[in-house]
Amino acid sequence: xxxxxxxxxxxxxxxxxxxxxxxxxxxxxxxxxxxxxxxxxxxxxxxxxxxxxxxxxxxxxxxxxxxxxxxxxxxxxxxxxxxxxxxxxxxxxxxxxxxxxxxxxxxxxxxxxxxxxxxxxxxxxxxxxxxxxxxxxxxxxxxxxxxxxxxxxxxxxxxxxxxxxxxxxxxxxxxxxxxxxxxxxxxxxxxxxxxxxxxxxxxxxxxxxxxxxxxxxxxxxxxxxxxxxxxxxxxxxxxxxxxxxxxxxxxxxxxxxxxxxxxxxxxxxxxxxxxxxxxxxxxxxxxxxxxx
Numbered sequence: 526x527x528x529x530x531x532x533x534x535x536x537x538x539x540x541x542x543x544x545x546x547x548x549x550x551x552x553x554x555x556x557x558x559x560x561x562x563x564x565x566x567x568x569x570x571x572x573x574x575x576x577x578x579x580x581x582x583x584x585x586x587x588x589x590x591x592x593x594x595x596x597x598x599x600x601x602x603x604x605x606x607x608x609x610x611x612x613x614x615x616x617x618x619x620x621x622x623x624x625x626x627x628x629x630x631x632x633x634x635x636x637x638x639x640x641x642x643x644x645x646x647x648x649x650x651x652x653x654x655x656x657x658x659x660x661x662x663x664x665x666x667x668x669x670x671x672x673x674x675x676x677x678x679x680x681x682x683x684x685x686x687x688x689x690x691x692x693x694x695x696x697x698x699x700x701x702x703x704x705x706x707x708x709x710x711x712x713x714x715x716x717x718x719x720x721x722x723x724x725x726x727x728x729x730x731x732x733x734x735x736x737x738x739x740x741x742x743x744x745x746x747x748x749x750x751x752x753x754x755x756x757x758x759x760x761x762x763x764x765x766x767x768x769x770x771x772x773x774x775x776x777x778x779x780x781x782x783x784x785x786x787x788x789x790x791x792x793x794x795x796x797x798x799x800x801x802x803x804x805x806x807x808x809x810x811x812x813x814x815x816x817x
Contacts, residue, residue, distance in 0.1 A: 526567065530557040532582070533564055538575040539733045540568050540635075541726075547583030553590050553648045558622040561652075562629040569633045572799045575742055576733035577633070579656060580640040580726065586665065589647025590623075623648040623680030631655040631681075631753065634746040634800050636736060640729040641665045642722065646704065650715075651678065654685035657749065658732060661707040661716040662725045668704035688756050690714045741780040741796040743803055747771055754811050767810060774805035 526533055532543040542564055544551035568574045581587055630637060630652070637656040645653065646668040653659055669686070671678050678686070678699050686695040694713045698705070707719045720728050736745060751771070755764045775781055780798040787794035 526563070528560045528564070530554065531560050531564060535571075535573060537734075538573060538737050539730060540571075540574045540577045542568075542577060542579045544579070544581045544587050547581075547585070550585030550588035550644060551581045551583070551649070552588045553623070553652075555622060558626050561626050565629045565633045568635055570801060572742070572801050574635055575737045575745075577635050577637045578640055578726070578729045578733060579637065579653070580729075581642050583643070584664070585643040585649075586641045586645040587649030587652065588644055589649045589670070621679045623651055626652055627655045627680045627682075627685070634749065636733075636745055636749055638729045638732055640725050641667075641707075641716065642725055644668075644704075646670055647674075648680055651680035651682040651685070654680070654682055654689060655753075659716040660725060660729050660732075661710060661719050662722045663707055663719055664722050665707040665710070665716075665719075666704050667698075667707070667710045667715065668702065669699045670702045670704065672700065673702035738793065741784065741794075741798060742800050743778070743780055743796075743798045744775070746800045746804065747775070747808070750809070750811075770807050770810070771805055774807070778803070 528545075530544070530546055532541070532545045534541045534543070542561070544557065546552060546554075546557070565577075568577055626648075636658075639653040639656040639659040641653065641659060641661045643662065643664050644666045646666070647670055650667050650669060669678060669682070677683075686699070689695075690698075690713050698713075707716065710716045711719050718728070751764070751767055755767075758764060778798060780796045780803075783794055783796055
């Protein structure tokens with residue numbers, strides 16, 4: 526795949542997606558949105574990809590939206606990507622680009638690790654919220670700066686952020702719009718750990734390797750969707766219903782047979798099932814089905 530604003534590098538079942546506009550601190554553009562959406566879609570369908578790591582080129586992770594257009598940056602009516610007047614009745618065109626990106630990340634069936642190597646501000650931080658594990662360099666800085674630009678939190682972050690750090694901390698950071706340190710991000714639960722800059726990617730790859738060498742790809746994919754989707758469930762019975770169907774269907778699979786036998790035989794497992802073709806019959810259970 527030929528990308529211009531990101532790098533897409535697969536090695537030993539770890540896909541590293543690098544935001545690659547270092548001269549602009551990897552500022553987010555419409556083209557970057559399109560390329561990230563495509564990258565996560567392709568990675569989700571590729572059985573050679575077991576874990577995805579997202580990081581930034583140069584000294585930044587992502588400095589937020591590219592503000593090169595000045596005060597009109599967020600004026601959709603003046604955006605060259607906006608449709609002509611007669612085509613605007615379909616409100617699909619006003620969808621937030623950050624939200625399109627985070628929803629593509631959320632839908633991806635592969636575990637995703639953010640290795641935040643530098644400043645992550647605006648969409649630069651909100652795009653990491655649907656990622657599963659966030660690590661930060663000690664050079665990283667974070668900012669939900671929307672109120673300081675006259676905007677509101679985007680990229681579906683009003684859903685993700687309180688679920689990750691709690692409502693009080695989410696409101697503190699979004700009300701103030703301040704830029705804060707990696708240490709504060711870690712204390713507030715936004716990132717798992719803080720690392721020396723040169724150790725960040727190796728720490729992310731260590732987590733990825735632990736997943737790859739010891740787990741079933743189908744189990745991890747199911748687990749990712751189950752935990753994220755259940756954040757919005759009204760009652761634990763909803764989880765129980767999905768758990769029960771998953772245990773029933775996976776219990777008959779070659780992966781479970783291999784998982785049990787490898788444990789009993791005290792050896793490393795070699796799980797045969799593929800996300801592309803061996804997911805349980807009821808997957809994806811959350812999508813509406815046609816009533817028949």
